[in-house]
Amino acid sequence: MNWQPIYAVLIFTSTLVTYLCALKIDSTTVKSKKKTYLTASLIINLGILFLFKYYNFFNESIFGLLNDWGIRMTLPNFDLLLPVGISFYTFQAVGYTIDVYRGDIKSEKHFGIYSLFVSFFPQLVAGPIERAVNLLPQFKEVKVFNYQQAADGIRLMIWGFFMKIVVADRLAIYVNSVYVVPENHSSITLLVATIFFAFQIYCDFAGYSNIAIGCAKIMGFDLMTNFKRPYFAQSCAEFWSRWHISLSTWFKDYVYIPLGGNRVGTIKNYRNLLITFLVSGLWHGANWTYVIWGGLNGLYQVIYKILGISPKRKKTNVSINLVYIGNLLLTFVLISFSWIFFRANTLSDALIVIERMITAQGSLFLGDKSSFVYGLFAIVILMLKDGYDEFYPNGTLFFTSKLRPVRYISYSLVIVLILLLGVFDGGQFIYFQF
Structure with a gap:
């Protein structure tokens, strides 16, 4: 947000999408529906990551190769600033959705607690990439100072x-x-x-x-x-x-x-x-x-x-x-x-x-x-x-x-x-x- 206030929408979108998809996965026993919600979560989250981090790279590489073969095609590059920590929080949120889909954990109902899991400030920008099974339960514990x-x-x-x-x-x-x-x-x-x-x-x-x-x-x-x-x-x-x-x-x-x-x-x-x-x-x-x-x-x-x-x-x-x-x-x-x-x-x-x-x-x-x-x-x-x-x-x-x-x-x-x-x-x- 310090660089581009609008970038707060990205981590909010990632948080909201994985939260809702996990709830939907947990709410149905139909395998095909579970897979649909998981696929939606993956496409949206990895799609955002691709756009901001990889679009220009693939655009230049693919059309550069086509140009070498005599096929002249171009798409414009996007002048986008790479949001700090996007690879880390995207992987953490996507991993949570996959864990819910596999049945390794139950979906988190409390949106505030789940949001804290995605955006926990000590490890937000460069990891460690935490697992929900380890970190989510800790947000529900009463914390008392321990020397x-x-x-x-x-x-x-x-x-x-x-x-x-x-x-x-x-x-x-x-x-x-x-x-x-x-x-x-x-x-x-x-x-x-x-x-x-x-x-x-x-x-x-x-x-x-x-x-x-x-x-x-x-x-x-x-x-x-x-x-x-x-x-x-x-x-x-x-x-x-x-x-x-x-x-x-x-x-x-x-x-x-x-x-x-x-x-x-x-x-x-x-x-x-x-x-x-x-x-x-x-x-x-x-x-x-x-x-x-x-x-x-x-x-x-x-x-x-x-x-x-x-x-x-x-x-x-x-x-x-x-x-x-x-x-x-x-x-x-x-x-x-x-x-x-x-x-x-x-x-x-x-x-x-x-x-x-x-x-x-x-x-x-x-x-x-x-x-x-x-x-x-x-x-x-x-x-x-x-x-x-x-x-x-x-x-x-x-x-x-x-x-x-x-x-x-x-x-x-x-x-x-x-x-x-x-x-x-x-x-x-x-x-x-x-």
């Missing part, structure tokens, strides 16, 4: 601010300066910038998720965990069980499984994986770079399955050995390579990055040396914290120490690091654009 919940929420928010302001925004300075003109940089510079971006996007989005989850927790609401130290994954499949978990599970439940999942033949299972990841790539943005990024991650899943590579993680603390380190590094390399397409401004830029990463000799570009060093220091702190949480999930050091002085010193140190090393230039969250 422990508030303390847990504040801890999450402090760490989220560290991830965003100290790590992500600090690394962004270097990454942006390199990726804006990749043709001017050497292979070592492009390699470092790509590695930095892997940590930048992780801390940017996981930082937001921690802030959102912590904010909700202070008020007595429990949102789902969205990240679980993804760069400690030993396979690409495990990576996606740790990264943007709310979206990954959404695509699994509402795209992959309806396509047949792994209950079909081998070839169809590969097809289902590729389709799911291609749709996931397109969800992130109307650009071929995102489609290729999604397809590449789908291809990783297929190759792992073909080769029968499925590293098993022990239920107890993970032992560090050469196999573990090898799996971890291979996964990081593959995921980081795919991030090139995610970060590059255009497809041609992505290809330039890959080509020059292989062929371009030269020294390492440091840019602002102090900022570069601060970025490295922040990554070290991040990985020490994630490493401790990974290997000692029930550990009681630092933030979770049983000794109050140790906890307070830990909080103070992180806050001091935020104030000393943080970048306070109003840097936008990457996932706000989706």
Whole structure:
């Protein structure tokens, strides 16, 4: 509404349509009628999303292809501002309708409570994409201030601010300066910038998720965990069980499984994986770079399955050995390579990055040396914290120490690091654009 007051109509329409369709689905036992109401909900909601996010992309791509074939046809593009959070609240509302259709939950009769579910402010603009079965019942509970919940929420928010302001925004300075003109940089510079971006996007989005989850927790609401130290994954499949978990599970439940999942033949299972990841790539943005990024991650899943590579993680603390380190590094390399397409401004830029990463000799570009060093220091702190949480999930050091002085010193140190090393230039969250 701050940008365009009329845009409030969009989230209201999405809320009203899914609310009414869910009521209608619940009010009839006729399968065909249920399917009709579900279809209406999907068409209206995904139609709005398509118009604002994908119409121009498909218009240019299709008619550009026809033009290459000598068929001259054009439709005008729409100069529309992409509403903040539209992909997130649309998926959350659509998921609710599907859950009611499947009989997993009953429709919510109270329009105010349902509206709050769609527009709950901590996670409205960038997730986690919540499920109705988890969040809706919490709006009906009487909330009483709970000290422990508030303390847990504040801890999450402090760490989220560290991830965003100290790590992500600090690394962004270097990454942006390199990726804006990749043709001017050497292979070592492009390699470092790509590695930095892997940590930048992780801390940017996981930082937001921690802030959102912590904010909700202070008020007595429990949102789902969205990240679980993804760069400690030993396979690409495990990576996606740790990264943007709310979206990954959404695509699994509402795209992959309806396509047949792994209950079909081998070839169809590969097809289902590729389709799911291609749709996931397109969800992130109307650009071929995102489609290729999604397809590449789908291809990783297929190759792992073909080769029968499925590293098993022990239920107890993970032992560090050469196999573990090898799996971890291979996964990081593959995921980081795919991030090139995610970060590059255009497809041609992505290809330039890959080509020059292989062929371009030269020294390492440091840019602002102090900022570069601060970025490295922040990554070290991040990985020490994630490493401790990974290997000692029930550990009681630092933030979770049983000794109050140790906890307070830990909080103070992180806050001091935020104030000393943080970048306070109003840097936008990457996932706000989706």
